[in-house]
Amino acid sequence: MTNIAIMGHGTIGSGVAEVLLKNGKHIALKIKDEINIKYILDLRDFPDSPYPEKFIKDFNIILSDPEIKVVAEVMGGLNPAYEFTKSLLLAGKSVVTSNKELVAQKGAELLEIAEKNNVNYLFEASVGGGIPVLRPIAQCLAANELYEVQGILNGTTNFIMTKMVNDGISFDEALSLAQQNGYAEKDPTADIEGHDACRKICILAALAFGKHIYPNSVYTEGITKITSADIAYANFANCQVKLIGRARLTDEGKCIATVYPAFVNNDNQLAHVNGVYNAINVFGDAIGNVMFYGPGAGKLPTASAVVADIIDCVKHLHARKYLSWDDADSSYIADYKDDTVRLYVRLTAKNDRLSVKAKAEQLFGEIKVLGRNGEQDNELAFITPFACEKELDKLLEKLNDCDIISTMRLI
């Protein structure tokens, strides 16, 4: 029997307990060992819980109990999760977590401490909820030089955009609906402004390319400005609008990491990922392209990933070492504006649409003009050829007699 502790009894924490209790026998048969939840740490009271004897409020009980070898940190937030995790690893206990904020900020440091103390720090649930993605990248694609990861990393925003497309409603209406369904928080900033997706692309990039990327070095743009007009133009172009977290290595080995809404071509599997689902595309030199798809959040799916990490720790009490990356200096990050892209541009001509179109053709060369139902007379939407984004920006500045309403990149 292996004793474990769970820190946090919110949505994910209670899901972890539920999965361990429900599928405990089945898991014990598989791993020939029984996993016993000895403590659940939470400052709140849970008088109606079926296992009231497990609840404690003092972290030091877990830290000082030599019987506890594995701890699930499902509290979320930077503090005190960071201090707790550090203390546990230093005390020779393995920690598994769903805490993307902590891993994105402190992953390199905590992994190093874990390795030095010959224990594990695992965080499969921190990206893509229940989707197996970090372990498959680290283990199953180990033969590859990986050069790009891109994904739909936030279920809330994908739900909002799917609703905008399918039901023809506005961003604000779709956000309300997401809040009513429990998919969005009262304060939805972290989701709709892309911060949550940003943390996840940091973790994916670190694992895929071996160097830590900090959230503040990722260009991050949310979905609040997307309108039904943009979505209609995307459909005209055989694309879907999706919030995409993306990291890729340049030929010089630098990393460009971004989070922004993009036109995703229907040939890309990500275009067909709808509702609260997530999906991650990974590209490597031998494998080409693989994609991992599934529920990106939710109590039981996320618990599924946390419990898989617990099982891995129980089976291998000493460090597995397959997850690791180094810290990186600022020269590792390349300016995303140096990337080569195609831009979708939507504008309103101040006077004459045709003369703006002629000017755009003169500036960009061949442009692909888009259409939509209900298009205004002075409205023009088009897609530029591939070019360095800085160059495209300069050309756009030269496009006079119009107001540029929105631009988006194609991936």
Place this chain on the structure above:
Amino acid sequence: MTNIAIMGHGTIGSGVAEVLLKNGKHIALKIKDEINIKYILDLRDFPDSPYPEKFIKDFNIILSDPEIKVVAEVMGGLNPAYEFTKSLLLAGKSVVTSNKELVAQKGAELLEIAEKNNVNYLFEASVGGGIPVLRPIAQCLAANELYEVQGILNGTTNFIMTKMVNDGISFDEALSLAQQNGYAEKDPTADIEGHDACRKICILAALAFGKHIYPNSVYTEGITKITSADIAYANFANCQVKLIGRARLTDEGKCIATVYPAFVNNDNQLAHVNGVYNAINVFGDAIGNVMFYGPGAGKLPTASAVVADIIDCVKHLHARKYLSWDDADSSYIADYKDDTVRLYVRLTAKNDRLSVKAKAEQLFGEIKVLGRNGEQDNELAFITPFACEKELDKLLEKLNDCDIISTMRLI
């Protein structure tokens, strides 16, 4: 340094050598060990190879060399791969393979021998080519009770059907095209009759549910009878025609395993998997649905999976034990005709289409009548309600005055 041997220098075998040589430094950095190809076993001569000194023709050199701890069996076929693998495992050497035929026939036995000898028998490349799917199922979804796996498991047939849809060509034309592109063998039987997909669903079901299923207990139907009319009706029904390998547990814990072309609803991610790509949907009680997508065949993608298994073996010379299943008796397999399904039915009325339609409505209750461009006057296509397939068959027998041209199940 760890010495390995590769048995077979065909497409996959040469790919394994290529990946190990190309990415060798990178891999060595990751695993802090160097992998050295000491022998390549092949009866043919490769005078132009850049590493002629590695080639041998005598299997016993590998078997008797105590330096060889890990062997990649990429010869294919049942014999002598079976005898070689057994001897190697008994001699305490780990074996990794892409040989789906061998794993589907002898997996339970070889896994047992491996476990008894404290070595590994790994076969990630045997299903889905390069797609990480077996290890993620076994490790990342270990917290779940899995109850269904379904997938597009054969790239050749998916290429053929994609071409039929996109280019409006016939099965025979699409098959020729696949042969010209090197996606189909001269004798394409194993692919187009579903035998290849059958082996893969056996392996997936064994891993997901813990009991071996033999290919001859899987109902298997190929794609040779599919016509453009079926494809057009599928589109009308918001579906795509795909060759689907599927295994699910009944409420009584029995297994229904099948390979057949099916109508796949566009809401199912499998509907959007085109060309030579494969994808596997997995369903579990905590996770819900996850999907793994990628190249289902090809030299380097398959080599990517084989080399990942080699790396795993080198890092863990003793048995990992995460892959294992028991043998099962015949009572484990349930009759697929007892499954509850909806059927697509296409028929030609001998006299009057409307009277056949009226009779079908009388027999089945509500039916969904389909349409297509170029429909003949006496042609009728419809989808039945959900019912036990045996019952649906009985009702179809009662449908007089018509010839039933084709039926397909919906998934």
